[in-house]
Amino acid sequence: MSIRLKLLLLGLATLVLPWAGCRYAREMETALREGEQSSLQSVAQSIAASLQGRTDLLYRHPLPTPSTDESPTNEGVSPKTEDKPSPYDVRPALLSSQPFLDGYVEEWPQNKVAWHYYTHGQHRFGLISGVFERMLYVMLDVQDEHLVYDTPGASALDPSTFGDRIWIGFDGPDGRQHQVFIAATGPGTVTARRIESGEYGQLTAVTETRIVGALQPTSQGYRLEMRIPLSMLSEHFGVLIDDRNQRGADPVSYGTLRSDDLHTVGRLIVASPELPLYLKQFSQSGVRIAVSAPEGRLLAQTDALAVPSALAPERGILTQFYRRFVDRPGARRIIDSKADIYDREHQQVIGSLQVSQTEDRWLVLRDRALTHMLNLTLGISSVAVIATFIFAASLAVRLSRLRTASESALTRDGVVTTTFPETAASDELGDVARGFSTLLHRLNEYTGYLRTLAGKLAHEIRTPLTIVRSSLENLESEGVSSSARVYLDRARQGSERLNGILVAMGAATRVEEAISNADRVRFDLVPVVKAAADSYRIAFPQRTFATDTPDAPIVIDGAPDLIVQMLDKLVDNAVDFSPTGAQIVLRARLELEAAVVEVDNPGPPLDPSIRDRLFESLWQSRSGDSDDSRPHFGLGLYIVRLIAEFHNGKAEANSLPGDTGARFTVHLAR
């Protein structure tokens, strides 16, 4: 893994910051929610405590003592005491919206439990009731196979015209029992009428305009929806259904009124009108306070759950994005708290209080903090990541520069580059670079020492050698016996060989100096190559020489002497490695940027592994079969390279196509 990648990962590790931030925000939210919950609980309990025993505040009329419900039957008629709860009681819930009086149930709470059913033999009807703005709404769902309407236009008092009829009985604020009936002549709006006895005992049916309703037939019977102002009603309320199978027939009567005198049996248990006003004083924005009856029916509430709109614009895209990470899925957006309301003796639950609060109120505050924190940490993270990456990249660049420099510092010829990058840097890389630089300088001194060692050694040995040689010459002149002369000759031969070694040892230095001191002229390469070939024909009669040169001149800047010297070395080499009678080709040609000189010889192909080292100083692998007694230091091809470099060119060696020999190519800059 590259340093760049490692540091990038390290930079990415700073992403733990926003993650931790989210965790913190979540925990904060939990703590906040718990705190809010408990404060809500204490609010609920204190309101509930203030309502303790205040039955008068909860209900319009004193509550009956709860007892086990009996299944309501028409026969089971009257309860013994008025204070006992009765199945005939009507307990309207608080409606959240005003039902439209049309005989349809759509606007009513779609809650099966809210319906109360009354059965009489095969007859059955359901009742649901509600309160909305001081009005009692009642919906009756009557099962009736034969819906019989009154004869339209007939007298309401003529029994022969009677169809199905619904009686409503209640006691009014004056304490008297009142009965009204609803008789429909068709679907739609119905009116309630009451029967009044006139001054002379005559009966009249008077329309009760305060009670309005609507009737709709259903597949199993019909529904009646009606509205009665609470101001007309007192403690008791009931309905009775006169079911006739045909007009004028004797009805089957059943319901929550006594069928004989139509007096009420059940009570109307509704919330006190004071209750909403009382609750209102505890009301605050974002909080809903609701009071329910023990059986769960809503009595009153103050509702201020709406989201404070002033804070809404804060919820930007970023916030919503962050929310996705913080919010637990399915988390409730509303917290609520319940407290029971007891009677004065704290024995009996008379209602329950529920305080609800939307989270939004403080969620907005949390979001604001969360957004700020996440923006900050994400910003820090990205800055850290980018900075780390840039740092890593620059580090990698510097390292690769160092690597490149270290790879190329020491060439194959032992030439040491002492200039090293990054040495000016003050950090650890600079230390490494300086270390390298120091190493290279020392290496350079050492190679310099090695390079000059041969020359120095030769020089130092030359003086004693001169002593030996001059002594030998003097000795010879002194005249020695023939037996001693043998040894004298051997000593002289030895010293000559020693001298040869010394000459060879200093040769590289001498050649380098001579080449670097050469003069440059502009000259044509072609005649030089041709003249050289002519001389090789004389020098090496055992080989044939061919030239391959263009007709046009190849003019270059350089030293013709050196070119000839270079050809000498190449031809020496070619002669060494070619069989007797072989043809050696000398070629000169022009390329775009360079003049090219090539010498081809048949013979063994070139080992590719030594190709690059052939031109090195003192490299000696292709030892030919020459029986030259002179020490051979492989300078020939090194000289070729030096001369090529003097001409800003390069020398290379390849095998001939088909491995039939070797080709040495020298490029000379024009």
Add this chain to the structure above:
Amino acid sequence: MAMKRTVAIVEDEPAIRDNYAAAFTREGYVVRTYPNRSQAMTAFASRLPDLAVIDISLEDEPEGGFELCRQLRSLSAELPIIFLTARDSELDAVSGLRLGADDFLTKDLSLAHLIARVNALFRRVEALRRPTEATQIIRRGSLTLDSEKMQVEWNGQVVLLSLTEFWIVYALARHPGHVKNRQQLMDAANVVLDDNTITSHVKRIRRKFQTIDEKFDGVQTVYGMGYRWVD
């Protein structure tokens, strides 16, 4: 027999000095040896030798021979001076110094060769004193070459060549148009030198002629073979 000639050898290595002295003495020369510059100059101030062989490096003076040569030349313009160097590579540098020396030789030259040179220089000194004999003169166009005095003139002006250079020019000019290879030139000059040294000798010869005549082109290179003289 004329008075014995005196050869001064200034060489800091005693063994070499004594070996040279022995060889010269055997040849009939009177030899005086000096290990360093101060001793040599003291002696030269009172009496000049007939010829001086001077090592370049003298004891603690790496180039003390040059200074000695300069001082000696100020005492005598004609005195033949031969420089000995330990290294071939120094030849170019030394001969470029225009010290007025008559020859520059490396120490690996054999004693016989050295003595031959000394003899030749003495011959030249003598020849310069005598009137010129016509038989010794070779004329090639602008070139006048006196093999006895070992002296070369171009357009009537003396070209100051060292002994080695003279012999190279002599070998070339004797047979104009003939190519002499490096080995032949070495043999002619009685020296053992490597190819590059011959090349630089030729280069220097051309330069010396060109100081007199910018258009001089008498020594031509025959690539791959050697050099030839053209008129």
